[in-house]
Amino acid sequence: MYSVLFNKAEESSRLAGAKGMNLIKLRKNGLPVPDGFVIQTNALTRFIEDNQLQGGDEQMGRAIMNGTFSKELKDELTASFYELRESYASAAVRSSSASEDLEGASFAGQYETYLNIKTEEEFLGKVKECWASFFSARVSRYKEKMQNDITEPLMGVVVQGLIESEVSGVIFSRNPLTHDDRELMISASYGLGEAIVSGSVTPDTYIVNKETFQIEKEIGLKEMFMFSQAEGVAEKETSTDMRSRFCLDDERVKELAELTKKTEALYGYPVDLEFGIAENKLYLLQARPITTIEQDQKAADEKREFMMTPLDQKDFWLNMEANIEGPVSPLFASLIVPALEYGLQQSTKTFPVMGVEIERVKLHQGRIFSKQKKIAEQPPSEQTEALFPVLAERMYDIINETFLPFYKGLDELAHVTHTPESALDAFQKLKAFYLKGYEEHFNIIFPQVALNMKLEAMYGQIEEENSTLLYEMLAGVMNKSLETDRHLWLLAREVNNSPALRHVFSTYHADELPQTLLQSEEGKRFLQQVGHFLEEYGWRSVKSHDLIEETWAENPYFALSNIQNYVRSGYDFDSEFGKTIEKRKQLYASFLEKIEDDGFRKTFDRYYQWTLSSSVVKDDHHFYIDAMLDAKARLCLLKIGELLKEQGVIDHREDIWYLYGDEVEEALTSPEPMQEKAAERKQLLRDYQLLEAPAYLGTPTAEQLQVAEQITGSITEDEKNTEHHIYGLAASSGIASGPVKIIRDAGEFSRFSSGDVLVCKMTTPLWTSLFQDAKAVITDTGGILSHAAIIAREYGLPAVLGTRAATDRLKDGDIVTVDGTSGKITIVKRASY
Template sequence: MYSVRFQKAEESSRSAGAKGMNLIKLTKNGLPVPDGFVIQTNALTRFIEDNRLQAADAHMERAIMNGTFSKELRDELAASFYELRESYASVAVRSSSVSEDLEGASFAGQYETYLNIKTEEEFLGKVKECWASFFSARVSGYKEKMNNDTAEPLMGVVVQGLINSEVSGVIFSRNPVTHDDGELMISASYGLGEAIVSGSVTPDTFIVNKGTFQIDKEIGLKEIYIVSQEEGVTEKETSADMRNRFCLDDENIKELAMLTIKTEELYGYPVDLEFGFAENKLYLLQARPITTIVQDQKAADEEREFIMTPRDQKDFWLNMESNIEGPVSPLFASLIVPALEYGLKESTKTFPVMGIEIERVKLHQGRVFSRQHKTDDKLPAEQLEALFPILADRMYDIIQETFLPFYQKLDELAHTNHTRETALDAFRNLQDFYLKGYEEHFNIVFPQVALNMMLESMYGQIEKENTSLLYEMLAGVMNKSLETDRQLWLLSGQVKDSPELRRVFTVSPADELHQTLLQSNEGKRFLEQVGEFLQEYGWRSVKSHDLLEETWAENPYFALANIQNYVRNGYDFDSEFHKTIEKRKQLYAAFMEKIEDDGFREKFDRYYQWTLSSSVIKDDHHFYIDAMLDAKARLCLLKIGELLEKQGVIDDREDMWYLYSDEVEKALASPVPMQEKAAERKQLFQQYQLLEAPAYLGTPTPEQLQAAEQITGSITEDEKNTEHHIYGLAASSGIASGPVKVIRDASEFSLFSSGDVLVCKMTTPLWTSLFQDAKAVITDTGGILSHAAIIAREYGLPAVLGTRAATDRLNDGDIVSVDGTNGKITIVKRASC
């Protein structure tokens, strides 16, 4: 017997192949599986014998396709096909290898699937294509990588009635991103499921709590859908209505969750499922063990100690999101997490300024978290006071002696064609320098934090509320971020003075400016000046703290777009900066008049002058260390990536961002293919980007929360929030009203218009260009000394930060009033009203 119906087959029959065994198991346990049959592995063996083929033949794929069915084999398979067609308009034909989808070695995507098969000839042809796929080069390579030495052609074929799904998708019974057994993840879109499996669409995503059935939703673009036609299938574009609504309702989602739980209980381990809804009926199309999650978690638990384990998560960990934006790539995590831990440990011992000592820094869901404990260690005041007058000069000395010489080496390495030995040496030196660099990073920052805290304490003795005014008394001091903006503004002045350049910047889209300028001599001369600017100020990335995105130095688009913004909005940098200085002086004079004690006034003035002179540290250390180190490292590492690409380790040099440092070292020492590993990590990284990261893990005590908020600002939503009011940190004084524009990343900058209220999770120096046009600023995260707070004060914008809720509660077009003096946002009118 070469074929057998699902209902009549044995569950343990390996001759059905793994996919077939799964469908047999599901059918026999009463789950809603479309009917079908399995062409067993002996059918391929018979076909090979009938055609006198040799399994080891290098051209076996072609030989299978050219072979013919014996009458006996053809008659049996055709009879099974016609019997199934009595119940279904068409069938799906899928390969089902014995090795496929077994625990530890998922062959998903390595074999073939054919949909909407209606005729006998088409059916038999697709069976041969499934058999031929067993001998394909990609499958042979995968089997070799998985140490699967199966020589016998153990390939079955599943033939199943085709369900013309209106909605279909896949389900992971264990959250594949967080590895949380208490959650399942559903990805769903319109039409047949091949669109999701092939990655052709961005599906809707639903995270479901398996205990409470609470649902978190993320809408996808659902760009196309696949449907059956007279012959085969076709892709169609979704309508705007389809894209703008979820394809599943809560009742469907709960039904899917209950089916998933039942299936998981049947198997006894995590599974992923394929499903379809047709005419409001749910069908289970496939189930298989989740192997990649187990492997990924094993790597986290056993191989890389800087990745958080489930046991770690029981402790209190603070998300460092106010400093490290979003998930970071595996390679950057390998550099930054050990460096942050080392630098923080060393510096909190030397400068225990907040009564906190860092114990560990680890990675969770691509995010960086720290664990700390309180300490009673205090640095003697006289030891700190000796540093306070020289903090800025001390920083510049460290940068000059430690960082700039290393950057010169990185510049040379960015133009080096490496051997394996030179690449390995460069990579190890870079790893070592990140440790040294972040020790100096916090060595620079922590004394300044101590000084700020002392001045803030003195200020609080006179002014009990509104600490933000103290920091407005420290605004209007030129730093590298402002200097960068001023240089761009000066370049925009040259554009305005030239009719030709002004015309280009007025009519050309930002992404066409570079090519347009190249078409004239004056444009070329201007680009040379932009190039000079970038050599000094271009060492920042589109995404701060990572290696993934282009630096300004690599692509003049970013500088040109900022220059264009200055040309269009008419912003006068020097005039506005002068206003900030004048406001600072007025606030300071008014505050000093409130101090009655002469001795206290003299002490406050001394500490104030020290703090004012060191206020450049926040932005200048970011310019020279945070941003520049990552940007220079990126260009150095791209040359190493070129070597790895040439040696067949990765397909593209930028795929190296998805390898961990130990893997890069091993590959440089002895090249091995890592394309699939890089691709899996890239997909996981994209899933991490969709997740809302928690502000902290574990269950902190009130004391721990209070200590944490000293570092990052508020980490919980304010209890005073109402339907019409959101509260946060008063970071920059004043009141302004306007329409909300939620900006989630740099790709959305062009959507921001003059007069909008900027609402975002956090900002980095790249975001500064938006402040020229904004009426006010609202963020989810950040404290009084965050980038958003500092730049809002420099630009005189009301700002409310650390709301923890703004990007969720506010929508584009909502009219809000932002009270930066009292940390209050009033929702005046909803966009839909």
């Protein structure tokens, strides 16, 4: 017997193929499956024998299409077909491999489906096409990938009455996005189900709680629908009315949910179903076990655990944009997100001074978000207090013992020619070091935060308002950012002292300077000096906290551009820095006079001196850890990118940034082309850059908002804002007026002119060069200890930070007055265009 009706077949008959076995099982258990029959796998064996076929997969496929049916085989198959056609206008013919849809080897989508089959000739032709698909190249590759050793051609064919579905769809009994067993997901659209299976339409989506039947739904475009015609299947665009409404009502969704639960209970594990609805009757067209769930779960837990799921987004997550401006590249995300999570989890437990613990850190649309929980706020422990006098020294001990030795190894790796084994070893060591590095990063930062909070509390006992002045009393201490600027200024002095060099820097554009300087001996000597500068200070990237942009060490343009700015501006670094020191001393002397209690004055002075000496921690840890680790990692990874290019995995070495870490490791072990994936990710990163990232996800409570603002500053726009006023955090005192210049990234630095008011999302040490020319600084994000606040105070610039709205509300050329003492920005005059 070569064919058997669903209702007469044995459930366990392997001759039916997997799809056939599933349909037989469903029909036998009373589920609404359309009638049909199975052409058993022995029919293909008989066909091969009758035609004496042999050869490899490719030859076998062609031979089957050219073969003929024996009279016995043809008569039996066509008899079953005509019997089915007595009840249905047409049939669907689908392949049913014995290895398809079975546990551990889901071949879904690898074989063939044919709809609206009406004639004997069509029927027999499609049966041969299903058989031939078993030998197709794509199935052979898939079998090889799955390590499937089935050599016997166990291919059955399912022939089923075609349901002319008005609505059809796919159901997953376990939410495939979140892997949540408590939810099922339905995707539905109009017409025959092939439109959804093939991905031709954007369906309506329904998430259903399997216990309460609560429904969450999202409308899809449902761009077209497929339907049967006299011959074959046609497509037609949906109407505006069809697109604007859901294709299933809530009662039908609940009915589908009940059917899914019943089917899942029958199998005993998660399933995916295909259904159709015709003349108000529901049909179950296919069911198969979800064999990829363990693989998907493993990918989510081990490889992409740091990616935020829809289920995650129901919780409150805080955008970490004040520290890491997104979006970030996939490879950097693979390194930094687990490192941030590990480091923050360790340090918020060790130093619980802010009243929060970090639960998770995850990536959403290229941005990094953290999830924290409120804990009892505790004063610094005795162990933490004992660190206060030595915070800076302690930081340098950690840098010298942990970071600099590792960087020496990275420098060597940036000049090697890798084998796959050495590249994999280097990458895995780098990945492990990011975890260690960020544990130490926060181990350095959190005790300083505790000290600052302690001093703020003491300051508040004397001055209830204007805490900005406290931090101006901590300015005027040389740190690595200022030290970098001073060296650039000293190089600019050399230029000004040489008529020949001054002529070059005054005449040529910054990108022409390297070539022009090479044309004279004096110019060459100056470039050597710049090279020595970059060996020590060039470890910062154009895009801070990522790997995708050049470092200063790779390209002298960036340093030369800054030197040129000093040459043209006439800025005197030492003179201005001396003024900042003098202002600090005067402010502190005035403040001490306000303290009447001698004992409190001595205590405050002790904590103040500790805070002053540790004020370098903010910028110096960024110099040696945040910036230097990424910059040196970039050069090391570029060498791995060269190897992947040679192996045909990517087209260009810098395409490595668009692979996730697990993909890099996999490619080094088993190289496969990933050019298309890299190109898609590159475009996606560009798309993410155009999105306005939310300050937070979820619906926070008032307490959660308060805790979040302790960490990052304001996360919502100030309610006091009006048409002519914007409010933010008073970060550096003083009042100044000037024209707005909105700068979005380092590529726009050349647009900034002396006397402009700098308006931006946030700043990093790379932005420090703009401060010498700015009249004032305004940012969307950032708090009192952010980079923008610290450098504004060092340069004596009024600054209002954390406005959440400045880059949207202000335009280039608007005249504003920035009051850095009160935190108010006044729009004096709008630019006319």
